Amino acid sequence: MKLRVNRWTAGVVTVVAFSISACAQDAAPYLSVPARDLPVPKTVSPELQKVLARPVPKPVTEMPANAEGWKKLQRTADEIGTARAKGLAEKLGVKVEPVQVGGVNCYRVTPKEIARGKEKNLLVHVHGGAFVFGAGLAATGEAVLLADACKMPVLSVDYRMPPDYPFPAAPDDVMAVWKAVLKEHDPATVVMGGTSAGGGLTMTAMLRCKAEGVPMPAALFIGTPGADLSKTGDTVFANAEVDHVLGRYEGRIEACVRLYAAGRDLKEPLLSPIYGDLAGWPPAILISGTRDMLLSSAVRTHRKLRAAGVPAELHVYEGQSHADYLGAYPAPESKDALAEIAAFFDRHLKR
Amino acid sequence: MKLRVNRWTAGVVTVVAFSISACAQDAAPYLSVPARDLPVPKTVSPELQKVLARPVPKPVTEMPANAEGWKKLQRTADEIGTARAKGLAEKLGVKVEPVQVGGVNCYRVTPKEIARGKEKNLLVHVHGGAFVFGAGLAATGEAVLLADACKMPVLSVDYRMPPDYPFPAAPDDVMAVWKAVLKEHDPATVVMGGTSAGGGLTMTAMLRCKAEGVPMPAALFIGTPGADLSKTGDTVFANAEVDHVLGRYEGRIEACVRLYAAGRDLKEPLLSPIYGDLAGWPPAILISGTRDMLLSSAVRTHRKLRAAGVPAELHVYEGQSHADYLGAYPAPESKDALAEIAAFFDRHLKR
Numbered sequence A, B: 001m002k003l004r005v006n007r008w009t010a011g012v013v014t015v016v017a018f019s020i021s022a023c024a025q026d027a028a029p030y031l032s033v034p035a036r037d038l039p040v041p042k043t044v045s046p047e048l049q050k051v052l053a054r055p056v057p058k059p060v061t062e063m064p065a066n067a068e069g070w071k072k073l074q075r076t077a078d079e080i081g082t083a084r085a086k087g088l089a090e091k092l093g094v095k096v097e098p099v100q101v102g103g104v105n106c107y108r109v110t111p112k113e114i115a116r117g118k119e120k121n122l123l124v125h126v127h128g129g130a131f132v133f134g135a136g137l138a139a140t141g142e143a144v145l146l147a148d149a150c151k152m153p154v155l156s157v158d159y160r161m162p163p164d165y166p167f168p169a170a171p172d173d174v175m176a177v178w179k180a181v182l183k184e185h186d187p188a189t190v191v192m193g194g195t196s197a198g199g200g201l202t203m204t205a206m207l208r209c210k211a212e213g214v215p216m217p218a219a220l221f222i223g224t225p226g227a228d229l230s231k232t233g234d235t236v237f238a239n240a241e242v243d244h245v246l247g248r249y250e251g252r253i254e255a256c257v258r259l260y261a262a263g264r265d266l267k268e269p270l271l272s273p274i275y276g277d278l279a280g281w282p283p284a285i286l287i288s289g290t291r292d293m294l295l296s297s298a299v300r301t302h303r304k305l306r307a308a309g310v311p312a313e314l315h316v317y318e319g320q321s322h323a324d325y326l327g328a329y330p331a332p333e334s335k336d337a338l339a340e341i342a343a344f345f346d347r348h349l350k351r
Helices: A002-011 A046-052 A067-092 A136-150 A169-184 A197-212 A234-238 A249-261 A295-307 A332-348 B002-011 B046-052 B067-092 B136-150 B169-184 B197-212 B234-238 B249-261 B295-307 B332-348
Strands: A030-033 A036-039 A095-101 A104-110 A122-126 A154-157 A190-195 A219-223 A284-289 A312-317 B030-033 B036-039 B095-101 B104-110 B122-126 B154-157 B190-195 B219-223 B284-289 B312-317
Touching (some): A036 B234, A104 A169, A122 A197, A136 A154, A136 A190, A136 A332, A169 A197, A190 A197, A219 A332, A234 A295, A234 B036, A284 A295, A312 A332, A332 B295, B095 B136, B095 B169, B104 B136, B104 B169, B122 B136, B136 B154, B136 B332, B154 B169, B169 B197, B190 B332, B284 B295, B284 B332, B312 B332
Parallel strands (some): A122 A154, A190 A219, A284 A312, B122 B154, B122 B190, B190 B219, B219 B284, B284 B312
Antiparallel strands (some): A036 B030, A104 A154, B095 B104
C-alpha cells in the first residue's frame, strides 16, 4: 500500500506540492526513454498534417571525402532549392534580381505589392542551409515568402560557404552587406533575419556590430537559430529521430557545421552566438516547433535575450520540426508564422 | 550513389528547399521513435539540474476502487503539499489566512511587502492538482510564490473537488469567488491565473464570464494549462515518459480527469477550454517547458489566443517538465518565470 501511494504521489501531487518525486528515488544522470510511436498530430491543419507525416531522414554515416564530394552534394541539393524558390517567386509574383552590395553577391527581392510607407524599409535576409547549402538562388525561397508577407523590399545575402570559404567568410559577407546598407539607410528603418544557419548568422552579426561599434537594425527575426553548433541543448537529444527535417545531430548536421567551423572550437561565440553577450540587441521574434531539434536553441536564445533586457517574443508551433513553418507553406500555420514576423517588424520599424 | 544523395538531401536541404524529404518516401500515420537516453541538460542552472534529474514516475495501473480510496490518496498527497506550502510561507514571510468569499473557501495570501500602488490590486489564484488534489492549504504554495513575486495581495480559491464534488463544482466556485470580487474591485485592477488544472480552470472561467456577461480581469496567467483533458496534443505523446512530473497520460492523469469529468465528454469546452471561443479575453502569459507533457496544450492555447486577437506571450523553459517552474523554486529559472509573470501583470494592471 505504501508503494502505491508513493507512485501516485510521485506523479500527480507534484503539481500541488512541487515535485516531491525525488524523495523516494535517486536521481540518475540519464533518463531512459522507451521507444514509442508518435501519431501525426490531428491538432494542426490538414495541410500541415501532410508535412508532419513525412518520414525522418535515415542516419547518414558516409561523409563526402573531399571538397569535390561536398560540391557535388551542394549542386544536387541546391538544384532542388533553386527550383522551389523559382516556383514560389513565380507563384507570388515576387521579383528576384542578382545584385552586388558591399562587394558581396546578393538578391534584391521585391514583392508584388509594397505596403504604403514601407518603400524605404528593408529586410536584410540571411538564408539557412546548415552553413553549407543554399548558394545562389537556392535559398531565396524564404526571402520570397518574407517579401510577400512583410510587403517590403528584401535584400538576401548570398554569402560565401565551405568547402572553399569556411568561417569567417559568411559573417564577413553579412557584415560587408550590412555596412553597405547603412550607407543608404537609417538603421531604424531596416530589419534583419533568417532561419536556422541564417538565424545564427544574424545573431553573429549582432555580436560583430557590438564589437565593431556598428549600429544594429531596428528588429530581428531569429528563426529556430543555429545558435549553438555543438551537440548541446535538451531537444538536440529529446527530438533526435523525431524531427523529420534534421533527423539527428550526428552525421549530416555535425559534418556541415564542422566543415563550416574548419577546426575551430564549435563553442566560440562567433560560431555559436548563444555564448556571446546579447545585451543591447534590438527586439527579436523567435520561431520554433514542438518537434524541432533546435527548439532548445530557440528557447535558450529567448531566455538569454530577455535576461539581457532585450524585448524578445517566442512562437512555438504544434508538432512542427525544424523550420517547418517554411516547408509547410502554404499551410495556414506557415502563413500565420509569416504574419507574426510581419506584424513584429511593423511594430518596430521606423517608416 | 543516388541513394546517398537522397539521404543527404532529405535531411539538410530541407532548410533551403523546404522539406522535400517526402519526395522519396511515403508518409506514415505513425513515426516510430527508437528508445533513447536523455542526459540531464547542462544548459540550465545547477539547482535546476538537480530537479531535472528526478526520475519519471512509474506507470500506475491500480486505481482507487471507490470514493474512500480517492480520499485516502488525497489526504496523503495533500499532507505533503500542505507541509511544502507552510514551509514556503514561513520562509518568505507570506501570511496565509482562511477566508470565505462568495460562499467559497479561500485563502487570503499576503506578501511581506506589497509594492506601493498595488495595495488595491488583487490576483485571484486557481490552484493545480489535476482537479483532484490540492485541497485546503495544500495548493497554496503557488499562491505564496506569486504573492511574493508580484508583491500584491492574492486570493487563492479552495474550490470543491471530486470524488464528492465533480465538475462543475470547481468552475462554479471560481465564478462565485470572481463575482464576489467584482463587487469590491474594478476588474481592471484584478488579474487571475494558476498552473495546470488552475490554468485550465482560469480559461473555463473566461468562457463562463463571456457566456454570463460578467467582466473579465485585466490579465491572465495561464501556466502549462490543463486546456485539453483528452489525450490530444503532440507532446502528450512525444513527452510521455519524458516528463518527470506527469509521467504519462494513461493511469494517474486520465483517472483524475475522468473522476473530475464524471462521465462527460472530455472535449466539452467547459472541461477542455481550448475548444471554446477565446475571442475577447484579456492579455495572457503562458509558461511551459521543453519536456512538459502539456507543452502542446500551452502552445495550442497561445496560437488560438493570438488567432483570436488576444495579446498573448509564451515562455518555454529549457528542459523543464510540467510545472517545474514551481517545483524548482528557488532555482534561478523558477524566479525568472515568477518575475516574468509579475512584470506581465504590471504591464496590464490598473493601479
